[in-house]
Amino acid sequence: MDNGLRLGVFLCDCGGTLSKAIDFSAIKAELEKISDVTYVSISHDLCLERARKVMQEDIKDKGINRVVVAACSPELHENGFMNIIQAAGVNRYLLSMANIREQCFWAHPDKGKAAKKAMNQIGTAIDRARFLEPVEQTKISVNRDVLVIGGGITGIATVIELSNLNLKTTLIEKKTALGGKLNQFANLYPVRVTPGELLAAKLKQVTERQNIDVLTSAELIDVSGQAGNFTAKIRSGKKELVRNFGAIIFATGCDSQSPGQIYGLEPSNNIVTQSQLEEMIKSSSKVEEIPQSICFITDTSDKHSRVSSFSVLENALGIKEKSGGEVCVLCQSLQIDGAGLERLYRDCRNKGVLFIKFDIPPKILKQDGEIRIEVEDVLMSGERLTLSCDLLVVEETSMPPLDSKVLSSTLNIGLDARGFYQENNVHLYPVASNREGIFFAGNCHADLDLMRALTEASNAALSAYQLLAQEKITVEAEKTMVDPDKCRFCLTCIRACPHHAIQEFRVNHEKMVAQIVDLACQGCGICAVVCPAKAIKSKDWSDEQILAELELLGEHV
């Protein structure tokens, strides 16, 4: 058949190991019988530079225009092979791979059957190769300004990083002043400066920079557009501003909520929350004002927060050092995996802070204005202890910021089960949202201590920089695209796209159709499946390619 295709099949026997079961010469002979297979080669190590050079030469010399590689898993070297064929002058998407190692030879002990399966896999990859389509790359210009929402320490650190990278940033903060939780904390272990000093130092940097614009009493109302070209509506004081940005970073932090009527007790003078305690510590200059015996009770409701652990330990240590009175911490399982927390814990122990571990929540009673706690000490084999103290400090639960629900639905970014922003992938993309160009940093999506929050600020800034480093960004043009002739504008794909990457578009000043935004598309293909008019095609995972892989069904192994 003369279909203009010149397939090159490159077999790799993985250092000779696969040849133990698979007769590559026999396979080569079979493949050479196929009319559009121009060239078959056998290599021992396509992962090595030497063999790759040869492959590149072969593709050029033999005029190969579709490449099939039978080797290890595409998860390992697919990108590498795409680079080789591109260097050889073939569009990088004209590659099809057969996984004859991990998903054949290594998984099937019966080597005869493995060999038959390998032939089937290679044949399938060849069937698919016939339907591969080239995808071109194009450059689009982007707006290089960045919007950072949230003026706490994370937001401030983020804009400083972005400024260092020569990107113009706008920082918006709901309250009248910057600082967030720094305005509230009494001390900052392990940093040796006070929160006030740290904030002042950072703010000085912010004001000195020309490329940072700060808006206080400002809130984000709406965002339209896509990565590289967002249009944000901001309410600043009484005015409404419209500004354009290439990327948006949320650093809105978290709110905390006192567990309220926890243990059935009303808040009073001698039962306070962490924040109230911090206020007391900051305002009391005289040692006598600090109650003599203080009990902290923690992690009965919020098993997540390292901020909570920091607060408890920092304050316990601070009070112990200041007043020398009795300080006791009742905990179930204190989280101390933040930087410096283990050390802080030991410092507390060394200074004489008592730690009592419980399994069953303690009983707390108020008798004659005094607080009595009955607790079973797990480490003392459940021995019942009765303590009394002047002041009981209860933990707070961290809550997502108030506006996150509204912003999440306006911007179509996901929330997790607790209502915090959902990162794209906790391990691989911890600061990215499901939408291209929108990032998170700090406690608005995770439970972080100060050090980690600052790391995230850098991470988010760099992620935005990665997107906007050039004036023009290279994207794959129309890798997934809507055929405007077939599109019925039923809005199904626009509603279904999880990345909000499809928008409305008027063709030739007349017909409205759906159009996929190349920069934001993440190639899942969900739109192609849901389209009732079959108007959407994914060039790298087209229906034709997938169905071609079914051709060799029934050719038994």
Place this chain on the structure above:
Amino acid sequence: MIVAERKPLEDIKEMIAGYKKILILGCGTCVTICWAGGEKEVAVLSSQLRLASKKNGNELEILEDTIERQCEKELVEALKDKVQQVEVVLSMGCGAGVQTIAEIFPDTPVYPALNTKFVGMPEGEGIWVETCRTCGDCFLDKTGGICPIVRCAKGLLNGPCGGTNSGKCEVDPEKDCAWTLIYRRLEQQGRLDTMRKYYPPRNFQAVIRPGKVETLQA
């Protein structure tokens, strides 16, 4: 738009029993949008019918096509070649589409693969609800844009009835009382005096069926 639903496969199989070559024709307008008869659904039905006939050991060859609109003579006429090759046309359009094809090709049996249900709109992904009964005498200016003929169980024009119960209908307690909704809407718009007037019974002859609209050439 018109909302339709595919008939159960058993009914369709019965219709085409005994035939060996058929054309399954989709429609690119309303039924595509309500996921009933677009190109996608044509492909799914074809696949199912091929599997079913293979299972029963019958021969069945299926041609597939989708045109922009089945209720348009010129577009249907363009299918002449394909229709001549088959014994039966299985239309996945609404009733209007089925009849248009039947009229243009009177020698070929044309069967409906869909049940045409109502005129409506999407309520959520995959959910369509009836909103218009095509009564021919539109009353919506008086009811704040909410149709009591569709949404009131009794079709009242001067509602509510005495059975309205905390905003729910006495006939179907799951349903909202349409007239409570109408009241609230008119209240929102400051137009409650509209409800103080009495309206005469509905003109059931507003559309003499089969309906016809005639205008001068533009």
Place this chain on the structure above:
Amino acid sequence: MKAKGAFSPDIIAFCCAQSAYQAADTAGSMRIPYPENIRVIRVPCAGRVDVLHILRAFEKGADGVLVLGCHEEACRHLSGNVRAKNRVQKLNTLLQEVGIDGERVEMFTLAPNQGFRFARIANEINERIKELGPSPVK
């Protein structure tokens, strides 16, 4: 050639590149065996698998089809695995209508490092399809 009397089912496994495909690789790397008659087709997301793909697989002679994707709430594309699950459910109806046992298609979720789980699923489905026998439309 099949051995006389032994039925080796043709089973297609649509594997999501973010999870199941890697799990299959993991099974291979750890040399955990599973039947050779399970053939993997790689897709970018379980949500890319169309009802049509599975119906065509049966038309081409598949005895069983697996759709393998990421665990609930772990889909990189948020709704892909949920959509796949819904589609497989719809497919059970479409197949019953045709007289094909809905048990021949199932969706499972797994993580990229679950090589054992992949092999276990592959083995279980293989046994199940062997019990059900060859597809009635083969």
